Amino acid sequence: MDVTQPTSNPVPPKPPLFNALLYSLVPIMGIAVIVLLLFWMYRHHKLAYPPVLVPTQDPGPPPPSPLLGLKPLQLVEVKARGRFGCVWKAQLLNEYVAVKIFPIQDKQSWQNEYEIYSLPGMKHENILQFIGAEKRGTNIDVDLWLITAFHEKGSLTDFLKANIVSWNELCHIAETMARGLAYLHEDVKEGHKPAIAHRDIKSKNVLLKNNLTACIADFGLALKFEAGKSAGDTHGQVGTRRYMAPEVLEGAINFQRDAFLRIDMYAMGLVLWELASRCTASDGPVDEYMLPFEEEVGQHPSLEDMQEVVVHKKKRPILRECWQKHAGMVVLCETIEECWDHDAEARLSAGCVAERIIQMQRLTNIITTEDIVTVVTMVTNVDFPPKESSL
Secondary structure (H helix, E strand, O other): OOOOOOOOOOOOOOOOHHHHHHHHHHHHHHHHHHHHHHHHHHHHHHHHHHEEEEEOOOOOOOOOOOHHHHOOOOEEEEEEEOOOEEEEEEEEEEEEEEEEEEEEEHHHHHHHHHHHOOOOOOOOEEOOOOEEEEEEEEEEEEEEEEEEOOOOOEEEHHHHOOOEEEEHHHHHHHHHHHHHHHHOOEEEEOOOEEEEEOOOHHHHHEEOOOOOOOOEEEOOOOEEEEEOOOOOOOOOOOOOOOHHOOOHHHHOOOOOOOHHHHHHHHHHHHHHHHHHHHHHHOOOOOOOOOOOOOOOOOOOOOOOHHHHHHHHHEEEEOOOOOHHHHHHHHHOOOOOOHHOOOHHOOOOOOOHHHHHHHHHHHHHOOHHHHHHHHHHHHHHHHOOOOOOOOO
């Protein structure tokens, strides 16, 4: 019997077109994988080392280090620690700069300070020079850097702790500080710079250049007032407790621009008192450096401590009797009292303070000790800028 064996059909050969497609797709897919890998590596590197943020709105000259992210920046030593981080002295090529490092949880303060520095018209001799801002690190391990000019003398607090000042030095520091605050408060129409309230004026936030010219620093709490726009977070009780104005301590703030500027002026009165307390102009002994109200509330006052002293008892730091023996100090004491007046609307403006200091320095530079009685009479009759606030 014939047995028929099953036969298998032969597999037809693959067409030449399929082979051609297969051979051409493999290298293309390989190239695509390599491109994707390179792109991922680029993105990872970019996130780890983002480029520097440099302000571009200001029509003035460019920052001295516009390519900061491409230049070696070496941290040298910690110079100060504060509420929002620490300040380092750092080396950028052949110059020293200051690097303020914020932890990521204080991003809002870093962002606010960067935005204030980036406003048009913020280049001024008496405002700390801004260089750039960076994010350093990856994911949650990120530090926020703010780079500014470095001033070896440090803050006015540090300087007054270690030094006494002459009358002329006091006048120069006070005038330049007042000019910086006056410019900050000013609404410059031509330069499109809005009025800005600092909200944390204190001697720690006034830096001194080598020639004792003062410049205002630390804008983490600052508010800008632009027409038709919200001023941002206007929460009342911010700043440093011992420098808080009575209305801030009471929580009774009028949330208008001028109210915030007058709060700055109260604090400026306290800083002027710090200067007066370390000045050699009068015949009496120069006090050891003390913070405002340190005699009354110590170094770490609570909000309740400050409310009791400033609001309820209406106390202010003591103006020494011996200061009244120097004609210029007489006018300075008057100016201080008009800055820290309990009635906010009666406080002087920063511009008025600057003009008064110029006039009283001119007055005292042309007199001798023997003329003191005559000069006191002259001071009484001099037409100083008026007491009324010009805010």
